[in-house]
Amino acid sequence: MNTYFISGEQYDIQYQGYQEDLKFYLSEIKKANSTLEIGCGTGRILLLALKKGYKIEGLDGSKSMLKKLKEKAKKENLEPKTYFADMKNFKLDKKYNLIIVPFRTFLHLDSVQEQKESLKNFYRHLKKNGRLILNFFNPDYKRMSFQKNKKEFHSIVKDPVTKNKIKIYAINHYYPANQTIKTKFIHEEVDKNNLLLNKKEYNLKLKYIFRFEFEHLLTLMKFKPLKLYGSFKRRKFTDESREMIWIAKKT
Numbered sequence: 001m002n003t004y005f006i007s008g009e010q011y012d013i014q015y016q017g018y019q020e021d022l023k024f025y026l027s028e029i030k031k032a033n034s035t036l037e038i039g040c041g042t043g044r045i046l047l048l049a050l051k052k053g054y055k056i057e058g059l060d061g062s063k064s065m066l067k068k069l070k071e072k073a074k075k076e077n078l079e080p081k082t083y084f085a086d087m088k089n090f091k092l093d094k095k096y097n098l099i100i101v102p103f104r105t106f107l108h109l110d111s112v113q114e115q116k117e118s119l120k121n122f123y124r125h126l127k128k129n130g131r132l133i134l135n136f137f138n139p140d141y142k143r144m145s146f147q148k149n150k151k152e153f154h155s156i157v158k159d160p161v162t163k164n165k166i167k168i169y170a171i172n173h174y175y176p177a178n179q180t181i182k183t184k185f186i187h188e189e190v191d192k193n194n195l196l197l198n199k200k201e202y203n204l205k206l207k208y209i210f211r212f213e214f215e216h217l218l219t220l221m222k223f224k225p226l227k228l229y230g231s232f233k234r235r236k237f238t239d240e241s242r243e244m245i246w247i248a249k250k251t
Helices: 008-012 022-031 046-051 063-075 110-125 141-148 211-220
Strands: 003-004 035-038 056-060 081-085 096-101 128-137 151-158 165-175 180-190 196-206 223-228 243-250
Touching: 008 063, 008 151, 008 180, 022 046, 022 096, 022 128, 035 141, 046 056, 046 063, 056 063, 063 081, 110 211, 151 243, 211 243
Parallel strands: 003 196, 035 056, 035 096, 056 081, 096 128
Antiparallel strands: 128 243, 151 165, 165 180, 180 196, 223 243
8 A cells, every 4th residue: 555645647547537627728728829737737638728729838846747748648649848847936938828727726835925926926927918717616614524534435437557446535634724625535446346456545735715815815916806607617606616716817
């Protein structure tokens, strides 16, 4: 059994079926003449955008993720432009019409200071009237209380190599005083008789953000909030919304 932060291989196994945000982000990338994806990971969005002929580059702080992205790109005969860098302090000699930060990537920042540094850096790399789009979950304390410290079933996926089933579980630990969630994901590979063959674990830490907290951060860092959606179908944000999808403009 290994405990580690998620690798590119395990990321693709766990999220191989996730497509909820694709149509939304692809439609926004299509409208922009140049896009930078922060936290491009293994290319879930970026490679699909390139296949459609859209102009997009990617940035990620994980060499494992970028290595997997390049392997997948080679199989597709694609040549993505990517950067290994931190969202807080990357420095590129170009600016973009659009910066996207999908799939809760912004929540990996550990403090308000890191959040401010990253937003300031996004601002520097946007052209005049350029847009910033990012999404993260809407914190729900009732759900957090119910899930606390319990081993919860997450999903079942298929290992792309062995074709065996992998049962995925999650144990969440919540720390409201500093708005942090620490999650242990457990991958249990089983054979056709449901016997355990292999078990892997990895840890994830996120710092969740509330609606008006983030609106204040955006305006503090000179962004103008344009839209807040509660779903990738562009529905209005309400008490029941599971997502916060922000669109802001460089002022």
